Every structure is written in structure tokens, then in C-alpha cells.
Amino acid sequence: xxxxxxxxxxxxxxxxxxxxxxxxxxxxxxxxxxxxxxxxxxxxxxxxxxxxxxxxxxxxxxxxxxxxxxxxxxxxxxxxxxxxxxxxxxxxxxxxxxxxxxxxxxxxxxxxxxxxxxxxxxxxxxxxxxxxxxxxxxxxxxxxxxxxxxxxxxxxxxxxxxxxxxxxxxxxxxxxxxxxxxxxxxxxxxxxxxxxxxxxxxxxxxxxxxxxxxxxxxxxxxxxxxxxxxxxxxxx
Amino acid sequence: xxxxxxxxxxxxxxxxxxxxxxxxxxxxxxxxxxxxxxxxxxxxxxxxxxxxxxxxxxxxxxxxxxxxxxxxxxxxxxxxxxxxxxxxxxxxxxxxxxxxxxxxxxxxxxxxxxxxxxxxxxxxxxxxxxxxxxxxxxxxxxxxxxxxxxxxxxxxxxxxxxxxxxxxxxxxxxxxxxxxxxxxxxxxxxxxxxxxxxxxxxxxxxxxxxxxxxxxxxxxxxxxxxxxxxxxxxxxxxxxxxxxxxxxxxxxxxxxxxxxxxxxxxxxxxxxxxxxxxxxxxxxxxxxxxxxxxxxxxxxxxxxxxxxxxxxxxxxxxxxxxxxxxxxxxxxxxxxxxxxxxxxxxxxxxxxxxxxxxxxxxxxxxxxxxxxxxxxxxxxxxxxxxxxxxxxxxxxxxxxxxxxxxxxxxxxxxxxxxxxxxxxxxxxxxxxxxxxxxxxxxxxxxxxxxxxxxxxxxxxxxxxxxxxxxxxxxxxxxxxxxxxxxxxxxxxxxxxxxxxxxxxxxxxxxx
Numbered sequence: 152x153x154x155x156x157x158x159x160x161x162x163x164x165x166x167x168x169x170x171x172x173x174x175x176x177x178x179x180x181x182x183x184x185x186x187x188x189x190x191x192x193x194x195x196x197x198x199x200x201x202x203x204x205x206x207x208x209x210x211x212x213x214x215x216x217x218x219x220x221x222x223x224x225x226x227x228x229x230x231x232x233x234x235x236x237x238x239x240x241x242x243x244x245x246x247x248x249x250x251x252x253x254x255x256x257x258x259x260x261x262x263x264x265x266x267x268x269x270x271x272x273x274x275x276x277x278x279x280x281x282x283x284x285x286x287x288x289x290x291x292x293x294x295x296x297x298x299x300x301x302x303x304x305x306x307x308x309x310x311x312x313x314x315x316x317x318x319x320x321x322x323x324x325x326x327x328x329x330x331x332x333x334x335x336x337x338x339x340x341x342x343x344x345x346x347x348x349x350x351x352x353x354x355x356x357x358x359x360x361x362x363x364x365x366x367x368x369x370x371x372x373x374x375x376x377x378x379x380x381x382x383x384x385x386x387x
Numbered sequence: 388x389x390x391x392x393x394x395x396x397x398x399x400x401x402x403x404x405x406x407x408x409x410x411x412x413x414x415x416x417x418x419x420x421x422x423x424x425x426x427x428x429x430x431x432x433x434x435x436x437x438x439x440x441x442x443x444x445x446x447x448x449x450x451x452x453x454x455x456x457x458x459x460x461x462x463x464x465x466x467x468x469x470x471x472x473x474x475x476x477x478x479x480x481x482x483x484x485x486x487x488x489x490x491x492x493x494x495x496x497x498x499x500x501x502x503x504x505x506x507x508x509x510x511x512x513x514x515x516x517x518x519x520x521x522x523x524x525x526x527x528x529x530x531x532x533x534x535x536x537x538x539x540x541x542x543x544x545x546x547x548x549x550x551x552x553x554x555x556x557x558x559x560x561x562x563x564x565x566x567x568x569x570x571x572x573x574x575x576x577x578x579x580x581x582x583x584x585x586x587x588x589x590x591x592x593x594x595x596x597x598x599x600x601x602x603x604x605x606x607x608x609x610x611x612x613x614x615x616x617x618x619x620x621x622x623x624x625x626x627x628x629x630x631x632x633x634x635x636x637x638x639x640x641x642x643x644x645x646x647x648x649x650x651x652x653x654x655x656x657x658x659x660x661x662x663x664x665x666x667x668x669x670x671x672x673x674x675x676x677x678x679x680x681x682x683x684x685x686x687x688x689x690x691x692x693x694x695x696x697x698x699x700x701x702x703x704x705x706x707x708x709x710x711x712x713x714x715x716x717x718x719x720x721x722x723x724x725x726x727x728x729x730x731x732x733x734x735x736x737x738x739x740x741x742x743x744x745x746x747x748x749x750x751x752x753x754x755x756x757x758x759x760x761x762x763x764x765x766x767x768x769x770x771x772x773x774x775x776x777x778x779x780x781x782x783x784x785x786x787x788x789x790x791x792x793x794x795x796x797x798x799x800x801x802x803x804x805x806x807x808x809x810x811x812x813x814x815x816x817x818x819x820x821x822x823x824x825x826x827x828x829x830x831x832x833x834x835x836x837x838x839x840x841x842x843x844x845x846x847x848x849x850x851x852x853x854x855x856x857x858x859x860x861x862x863x864x865x866x867x868x869x870x871x872x873x874x875x876x877x878x879x880x881x882x883x884x885x886x887x888x889x890x891x892x893x894x895x896x897x898x
Contacts (some may be wrong), residue, residue, distance in 0.1 A: 200540065202536050222537075222539040223540060225540075228540070229537075234532075234533035234534055235533065237662045238555075239553070240551070248541050252538075252544070252551070253547065
């Protein structure tokens with residue numbers, strides 16, 4: 152479970168626009184975050200991952216406080232829209248880095264890398280470089296690394312935005328399966344309301360640095376409040 | 388334009404070859420390996436270039452990395468601006484600055500061993516370490532933000548970050564940087580001439596000068612020129628093969644914010660040392676000049692005459708170089724338009740690689756060609772201007788080329804459709820987007836020509852002199868105090884001209 156309480160942050164260049172987040176996400180859940188550009192969705196993910204320092208508030212993962220932990224010690228994996236892989240390393244090494252960046256792996260760890268790649272349908276491509284793969288395949292490799300890391304929280308920052316609809320749907324289903332199997336807690340940022348419909352039972356609408364609405368996905372898309380949600384969805 | 392370029396470069400060589408074939412001159416003997424003196428000169432040229440390169444680039448990697456790891460460093464832009472200074476400081480001024488710090492009366496005296504390989508290395512590192520830092524720093528800035536974040540998340544230590552994130556980008560541009568600096572050190576003239584200290588520390592470039600000026604042995608000069616040409620062509624070809632040369636920027640954009648903990652002080656220390664290495668000689672020179680015979684030096688009319696000559700040469704060479712470069716690039720663009728991409732590239736290459744031919748050789752060759760027809764000594768300045776314009780061409784092409792190609796790609800068809808050509812096209816379409824690189828190109832070539840000691844050293848005299856030559860003459864007469872004042876005057880002139888030209892032609896940076 153992920154719990155965010157009174158988390159605050161403002162960019163140095165915009166001290167007046169302070170962000171404030173309160174959110175709870177259950178284990179095994181994929182919560183979608185939608186909202187206009189610049190609303191704070193990616194910022195929230197960066198705060199959870201530790202890439203940005205919060206000015207106030209707490210973050211808990213299964214009641215263990217995260218907010219004072221350095222990035223490497225947080226039980227978090229992040230998948231970005233791009234630049235998830237190191238282009239000069241083959242797939243096996245990219246995934247193996249998720250276990251130990253020194254790449255000194257025990258036999259069982261080597262096996263877990265192979266299993267993760269096989270789970271994602273990439274076992275025959277271990278020695279290929281990311282440049283030889285399609286966008287969807289590259290994101291699968293990133294998910295394979297998520298698997299071997301075995302972290303409780305998964306953050307997907309527009310991870311599938313560059314993919315076509317069919318591939319997006321396929322990978323979202325894959326994420327849901329992995330989250331369920333490993334009791335992870337996932338947050339999915341997307342500009343596509345359709346992704347939220349596929350991925351999540353609940354969706355949060357982020358606006359002006361706050362969770363402006365949080366409801367069951369279908370209910371959220373049907374509701375007319377707040378007005379910013381209506382404008383974002385283009386509904387009448 | 389290409390024909391004229393080829394003529395300017397090849398004709399002087401032909402002139403020297405012809406001269407060496409005349410009776411009374413030693414015949415040209417290409418078997419340089421059988422001559423102990425030539426072997427020593429070639430070996431020393433390569434050796435000092437190699438050492439200078441390693442001593443410049445290896446520390447530059449650490450300093451560039453230090454800058455990249457400290458994006459919030461106070462006065463960062465100022466420090467990086469200081470690192471741009473050696474680009475525009477004349478070599479002979481750097482020599483004075485190095486002597487000022489490391490000479491027997493300096494802050495860190497190393498005594499008589501300053502004259503020789505030590506002094507040459509000190510001066511070359513002064514020039515090339517900041518250049519290498521500015522060339523390498525963008526590599527860290529090219530690292531995607533997410534790679535840094537991934538590295539943090541995966542718990543990479545500093546060595547692992549360097550191995551997996553930084554080195555892959557660095558290794559692509561490193562060979563190009565190494566070769567560029569090697570070439571600059573190989574063809575270095577003023578530094579070796581003034582700090583070499585004698586026959587043991589003679590490079591091919593200085594040996595050419597000695598052959599022409601003192602021994603008047605054109606055959607040996609030609610042989611040395613051919614050797615130099617061969618070495619430079621080899622380096623140029625290697626550079627092209629390994630080409631991933633980052634552009635030299637004047638404005639460095641703000642890099643990605645990373646948090647660096649324990650090594651912060653180490654990085655600060657590196658930057659401080661590099662700053663002291665670059666700043667101290669210039670500061671020392673300034674202090675020595677203020678302490679020196681200012682009144683006497685500034686009251687010398689010859690100084691002001693030299694200043695006027697310096698300025699005239701600089702501005703004329705810049706104008707000529709930029710005009711030639713402009714037409715070359717336009718020609719290259721028209722070839723590309725016709726689908727002759729390879730020919731277009733060759734034209735760019737011709738302009739870029741003209742510096743492989745020693746300017747001394749071109750100058751002397753011109754002298755030899757013109758002397759039967761005109762009073763050559765009254766043509767000193769046109770020859771110096773022409774040679775410096777030629778030497779400035781690679782900088783013009785590097786500054787203007789990318790911007791012109793982009794402008795052409797974006798607007799050529801639109802201009803054709805609107806029948807916009809000639810002056811109107813230049814005024815409304817090309818000038819607004821090209822004025823900044825144009826301003827930079829003119830400013831760079833002007834200060835390079837103003838500080839040049841090559842060709843003017845061959846033909847100049849006390850009656851027709853520039854500030855750079857005057858410094859050399861004053862050093863030769865052991866008038867070090869006067870030379871210091873002259874050096875500071877040249878430095879201030881170069882900085883002032885650079886800033887003025889860049890601003891007046893290039894406009895404001897945020898415009």
C-alpha cells in the first residue's frame with residue numbers, strides 16, 4: 152500500500168504555485184493519474200521516487216516511511232516514456248543492472264534475469280541492443296527489469312504514450328497482471344483517458360498541483376465536477 | 388572561389404619548389420629520414436604535441452565532469468566564460484603570461500627549465516585544457532535526465548555511473564577532441580618559437596621559419612612544409628574518420644540537476660585548480676604591466692602605430708575570410724541542392740582543412756611568386772591579411788556552416804516562391820538568423836589575425852610591425868617589462884574587439 156499525506160512541493164522558479172498531495176493506493180491496485188500538462192502528475196511521481204525533495208509531508212509504503220530515504224533505498228521502480236535502457240548495453244545487461252549495478256550476479260540471480268526476459272517474451276533477444284528493438288519491445292525490457300527488482304511500488308510516467316493503441320492496451324494488461332501477481336502498488340500517468348479505462352478501477356484527476364478528483368474510473372469520466380475535469384475531457 | 392582557394396594554397400608551395408630548383412640553392416632531397424636534424428625536429432614535434440594533448444585532455448575530462456556534477460555552482464557562467472578566454476588570447480600574450488608566473492621573477496618560478504619542453508607544455512595546456520573542457524562538457528549535458536535518475540534508482544556508485552552513463556557518450560567525442568588538440572599543438576608556432584629556447588626544442592613549424600628567415604634554405608623549408616603537410620593530413624583524415632566533434636559553444640546551457648554528495652568537494656577543488664591555472668597567468672601579467680614602465684611604453688609612438696596595424700590586419704582578414712567563407716558555403720549549398728552531396732561536402736572540407744598547410748609556407752611562397760613583379764616589402768600587410776584570412780576560413784565554416792545549412796533548408800523554397808533573392812533575401816531572411824554566428828565568426832577571425840605571429844615574423848621589421856611582432860622583438864631585446872605592457876595592450880585590444888564585433892554584428896544574446 153502507498154500512502155501520501157500532505158506532500159508538498161514547489162519549483163524554485165515558481166514558489167507561488169505550491170503543490171499539495173494526499174493519496175492512498177492499495178496493494179495490487181493500478182491507480183491512473185490524468186490531468187492537463189503541467190498539473191503535477193510527473194512531479195508527484197518524482198516526489199515518490201525521490202528525484203525531487205518534498206518540502207513537507209510524508210510518504211509511506213506499507214506503513215514504512217519513505218520520504219527520508221535516498222532514491223536507491225526506496226522500494227520504487229520507475230518506467231519512463233523513453234530512455235529506460237542504456238543503448239550501448241544488451242538487453243540481458245540492462246535487466247541485470249536492476250539486480251546489482253556491479254553486474255556480479257549469483258547463479259540464481261542470472262537465472263531470474265533470464266526468467267524475467269522469458270516472461271516478457273524476450274528470451275531470444277538477450278544479446279540484442281535496445282536500438283534493434285521496437286518501442287514496445289523496449290518498454291517490455293524495462294518491465295523485465297521491474298520484475299527482477301521486486302520493488303513494492305511501480306511508477307509509470309507516460310510509459311506507453313509513444314506506442315500505438317493495440318500495443319498500449321497489451322502492455323497495460325501486462326502491467327496489471329504483474330501488479331496483481333506480485334502485490335505491487337502502481338501509479339500510471341497517462342494523457343489518454345482510454346488507458347485509465349483499461350488499467351484502473353480508480354482514477355485520480357490532478358489539477359493545479361492537487362488531487363482535484365478521485366473516483367471509480369467510469370464514474371470520474373461521467374461526472375461534470377470539477378469544471379477543469381470537464382474541460383480536460385472535453386465533455387459537455 | 389574554390390579555384391582561388393587552391394591557388395592561394397598550392398601556388399606558394401610551387402613557388403618555393405621552383406626557387407629551390409634554381410642554381411645557388413640546395414636541391415630538394417626528400418629523404419628526410421637520413422637527416423639527423425630533420426628526424427629530431429619531427430620527433431620533437433610529435434612528442435610535444437602528444438604530451439600537450441594528454442596533459443590538456445585528461446585533466447579536462449575531470450574538470451568538465453566536475454562542472455557537470457555541480458550545476459548550481461555559484462559564478463558557474465563566469466567561470467565557463469573564463470574558460471572561453473584562451474580562445475581569443477593571442478599565443479604571444481600567453482607566452483608572456485606563462486613567463487610572468489613561471490619565469491624566474493614569477494609567482495611559481497621554475498627557473499631556466501621554463502624555456503624548453505616545460506614552457507611549451509605549460510602554454511599549450513593553458514590554451515587547450517579550457518578548450519577541451521568546453522568541447523567535452525556538452526557530452527554530460529547530452530545525457531538524458533532519465534539515465535541519471537535510473538542510475539540513482541539502481542543504486543549505482545560514482546564509478547558505475549561513469550561506466551554505464553557517462554563514458555559511452557564521452558568515448559564517441561573523445562577521439563575527435565584528442566586529434567583536434569593534437570593538431571593545434573603540432574602546428575603551434577608562437578609558443579614554440581618564444582618558449583622553445585633553442586635547437587633541442589624545435590618543431591617542424593619553427594624549423595620552417597628558421598630555414599626561411601635565417602638560413603634562407605627554401606629547399607629545406609619546402610621539405611619541412613611537405614612533412615608538416617603530411618603529418619597534418621594524416622591527423623585530419625583520422626579526425627574525419629572518427630568525426631563526432633562537438634561544436635565549440637560560447638553559451639553553455641544549464642545542465643540537469645544532479646545531487647552529488649561526497650565528491651562535491653573534490654569537484655570543487657578540480658574547478659578551483661583549473662580556474663587558477665587559467666586565471667593566474669593573465670592576472671599576473673596584468674599586475675606586472677601595471678607595475679611596469681607604463682608611461683614610457685604607452686608614450687612610444689611605434690606602439691600606437693603597431694596597434695593601428697594590428698587592428699587593420701585583424702579587421703581586414705576577418706572581412707576577407709568571412710566573405711570567402713560565405714561564398715564557399717553558398718556554393719556548397721547550391722551543390723547540395725543539385726543533389727551533389729559529395730561535392731558539397733568536399734567544398735566544405737576544402738575550406739575546413741586549409742589549416743593543414745603551414746601559414747609560413749603560404750606567406751613565403753607568395754613572397755617568392757610576387758617578388759619578381761612588385762616591391763614585396765610594400766606588400767607585407769596584404770600578404771599577412773591574405774594568409775590570416777585563409778587560416779580563419781575553417782573557423783568561419785565551423786561557425787557559419789550549420790546555421791547557413793539550416794537557414795537554407797528552411798527558407799530556400801519559400802524564397803524562390805516569393806522571388807526573394809539578392810540583397811532582399813539577405814536582409815529579410817538570412818541576416819536575422821545568421822547574424823549571431825556571423826558576428827562570432829568575424830570576431831574570432833579578427834582576434835586570431837590580430838594575435839598572429841606567423842607570417843608577420845617572416846617579413847615584419849621595426850618599421851612595419853604589429854603588436855604581436857613587437858612583443859617578440861622586445862623579448863628578443865630582453866625588454867621584458869615593455870613586452871609585458873605591450874602584451875596586456877594586445878590582450879585588452881583583442882578582448883575589446885571580440886566583444887564589440889560579436890555584439891555589434893551578432894546582436895544581443897537574448898535577441
